[in-house]
Amino acid sequence: MTDVAAFSFDKLVIFGVGLIGGSLARALRERSEVDGARTVIGVGRTAASTARALELGVIDSIASLDDDASLRTALAGADLVLLAAPVAQTQPLLERIAPFLDAATIVTDAGSTKSDVVAAARAALGGRVGQFVPGHPIAGRESSGVDAALPDLYVGRNVVLCALPENTPAAVEHVAAMWRATGASVHEMTPEQHDRVFASVSHLPHVLSFALVEQILNSPDAALKFSFAAGGFRDFTRIAASSPEMWRDVCVANRVALLDELDAYTAVLARLRAAIEASDGAALEAVFARSRVARTEWQAQRGTPANAAGDAAK
Amino acid sequence: MTDVAAFSFDKLVIFGVGLIGGSLARALRERSEVDGARTVIGVGRTAASTARALELGVIDSIASLDDDASLRTALAGADLVLLAAPVAQTQPLLERIAPFLDAATIVTDAGSTKSDVVAAARAALGGRVGQFVPGHPIAGRESSGVDAALPDLYVGRNVVLCALPENTPAAVEHVAAMWRATGASVHEMTPEQHDRVFASVSHLPHVLSFALVEQILNSPDAALKFSFAAGGFRDFTRIAASSPEMWRDVCVANRVALLDELDAYTAVLARLRAAIEASDGAALEAVFARSRVARTEWQAQRGTPANAAGDAAK
Numbered sequence: 180m181t182d183v184a185a186f187s188f189d190k191l192v193i194f195g196v197g198l199i200g201g202s203l204a205r206a207l208r209e210r211s212e213v214d215g216a217r218t219v220i221g222v223g224r225t226a227a228s229t230a231r232a233l234e235l236g237v238i239d240s241i242a243s244l245d246d247d248a249s250l251r252t253a254l255a256g257a258d259l260v261l262l263a264a265p266v267a268q269t270q271p272l273l274e275r276i277a278p279f280l281d282a283a284t285i286v287t288d289a290g291s292t293k294s295d296v297v298a299a300a301r302a303a304l305g306g307r308v309g310q311f312v313p314g315h316p317i318a319g320r321e322s323s324g325v326d327a328a329l330p331d332l333y334v335g336r337n338v339v340l341c342a343l344p345e346n347t348p349a350a351v352e353h354v355a356a357m358w359r360a361t362g363a364s365v366h367e368m369t370p371e372q373h374d375r376v377f378a379s380v381s382h383l384p385h386v387l388s389f390a391l392v393e394q395i396l397n398s399p400d401a402a403l404k405f406s407f408a409a410g411g412f413r414d415f416t417r418i419a420a421s422s423p424e425m426w427r428d429v430c431v432a433n434r435v436a437l438l439d440e441l442d443a444y445t446a447v448l449a450r451l452r453a454a455i456e457a458s459d460g461a462a463l464e465a466v467f468a469r470s471r472v473a474r475t476e477w478q479a480q481r482g483t484p485a486n487a488a489g490d491a492a493k
Numbered sequence: 494m495t496d497v498a499a500f501s502f503d504k505l506v507i508f509g510v511g512l513i514g515g516s517l518a519r520a521l522r523e524r525s526e527v528d529g530a531r532t533v534i535g536v537g538r539t540a541a542s543t544a545r546a547l548e549l550g551v552i553d554s555i556a557s558l559d560d561d562a563s564l565r566t567a568l569a570g571a572d573l574v575l576l577a578a579p580v581a582q583t584q585p586l587l588e589r590i591a592p593f594l595d596a597a598t599i600v601t602d603a604g605s606t607k608s609d610v611v612a613a614a615r616a617a618l619g620g621r622v623g624q625f626v627p628g629h630p631i632a633g634r635e636s637s638g639v640d641a642a643l644p645d646l647y648v649g650r651n652v653v654l655c656a657l658p659e660n661t662p663a664a665v666e667h668v669a670a671m672w673r674a675t676g677a678s679v680h681e682m683t684p685e686q687h688d689r690v691f692a693s694v695s696h697l698p699h700v701l702s703f704a705l706v707e708q709i710l711n712s713p714d715a716a717l718k719f720s721f722a723a724g725g726f727r728d729f730t731r732i733a734a735s736s737p738e739m740w741r742d743v744c745v746a747n748r749v750a751l752l753d754e755l756d757a758y759t760a761v762l763a764r765l766r767a768a769i770e771a772s773d774g775a776a777l778e779a780v781f782a783r784s785r786v787a788r789t790e791w792q793a794q795r796g797t798p799a800n801a802a803g804d805a806a807k
Contacts, residue, residue, distance in 0.1 A: 431772045440708075467741060
């Protein structure tokens with residue numbers, strides 16, 4: 180991969196060494212396509228998570244967020260910095276990093292929302308925001324944490340980059356080359372496009388799934404209902420086992436786009452409700468048939484990804 | 494199984510030899526626990542489906558719905574009749590069968606709704622409705638048709654019977670024994686309880702899943718959205734690939750209970766919408782955390798059923 184060779188990934192600093200950050204480190208170290216990440220430094224919110232990452236060999240050393248000297252040493256000469264923490268932490272993390280950041284270091288992130296991350300980066304980095312290339316790898320698993328990290332998590336997956344006007348083409352290409360080296364396909368969108376697309380196909384389904392479990396919990400015959408729930412319920416609510424903290428942050432961060440999608444969805448539901456109330460079988464069947472065709476075609480075009488069994492979390 | 498021996502399943506007539514009816518026939522013939530179903534007669538809407546069932550050895554012969562003599566021969570001395578057709582066909586089927594039904598034959602069904610099936614049975618059978626024991630095996634697969642039928646489809650699954658006041662205990666036990674012989678657990682509910690429970694954990698999720706695909710199809714950037722949809726979307730919309738005809742019938746048949754659940758769900762969504770609009774992270778996290786605990790406990794209690802990979806259709 181010539182574009183990998185053109186950039187250095189020798190020193191990588193990861194804030195948040197869980198599934199996403201840990202899998203990036205493992206991909207860059209373990210995949211034969213790339214000779215990089217000779218030094219990976221992890222910074223975590225809890226000592227336990229970084230200690231575990233060190234124990235697993237995913238990182239080489241740990242830096243402390245609370246210690247200026249440790250942070251300065253970690254960031255000196257870093258080729259790339261990845262933020263893989265909940266999106267609400269983007270601004271405080273960037274503010275903390277800024278004083279120690281070399282001018283040549285590129286920073287990117289893995290957040291599920293982008294407009295808010297761009298605003299946070301502008302607020303934290305000011306005139307140096309060109310060093311920050313916003314990104315979003317579309318990969319998750321039901322399990323989280325560094326123990327779930329895999330070197331091939333990103334193979335065949337999509338990564339969206341939302342390049343800023345302030346980014347140099349070289350900075351964007353540096354991040355793109357890193358993700359391509361993990362086996363991912365890299366796409367560009369504006370932050371607004373990104374947030375609308377993922378509000379629709381990811382954030383809204385999570386809200387809808389959490390809402391169904393909440394509704395059943397609130398009903399007087401909750402236990403009876405749960406005891407007869409079967410495969411349809413299981414698939415529909417698998418994402419209701421996702422991280423409450425992460426999805427709280429996503430909902431707040433992507434509020435505007437999510438409310439638009441939620442309102443459009445509520446309008447479709449109202450239409451279906453009217454058809455059910457009127458026993459309008461033809462109207463219901465038309466919608467169901469259209470949905471079935473679209474869902475079946477989507478599945479056929481998508482094929483089976485490398486981690487089909489494990490990517491339920493996004 | 495002593496209760497199996499007490500009842501005869503020697504002659505079985507199945508209306509609708511697809512996944513559900515075919516799997517019952519295969520279970521009664523192929524499972525070593527039961528010595529029954531020496532004669533299985535299939536009646537189908539299309540000649541092709543019954544011909545295929547015959548070719549596969551799932552049934553021994555075919556009777557024609559349009560031919561009085563054929564139907565009379567098929568039903569003479571039948572121990573059990575199973576209706577495994579879309580629920581809207583219950584009344585016309587029972588009206589067609591009634592003139593040829595022996596007084597000792599027990600009729601049951603596999604419909605996903607029960608209040609409407611009970612009304613149809615009363616209308617069609619009148620004073621002989623005691624011969625009809627309403628039932629619902631909670632089992633499905635993404636694939637349908639007799640080729641998907643399995644002898645162990647019902648192992649570890651639930652079957653709900655909604656016994657009528659007119660049913661004798663022996664008639665109910667006959668049907669219960671048949672389902673237990675397939676490896677299923679048999680439960681009793683009233684038709685109203687049944688319809689409320691399945692409106693909540695099955696019918697509503699199907700409507701919500703179809704609605705999400707419909708909403709995306711209606712949006713101007715549908716292609717972009719589908720191209721970035723990943724694992725969360727995949728699981729949430731798996732049931733949107735279900736049969737439009739079956740779900741049209743279910744929605745109309747279970748209209749009253751489904752509208753109640755849909756309205757309760759819409760109220761939960763409105764509450765979440767308000768929290769998102771107010772950036773009330775604490776309120777969102779409380780709901781998400783509660784849902785996650787309930788969903789995780791449900792999965793733990795349920796364990797992994799024998800056909801875990803294949804029961805997405807119900």
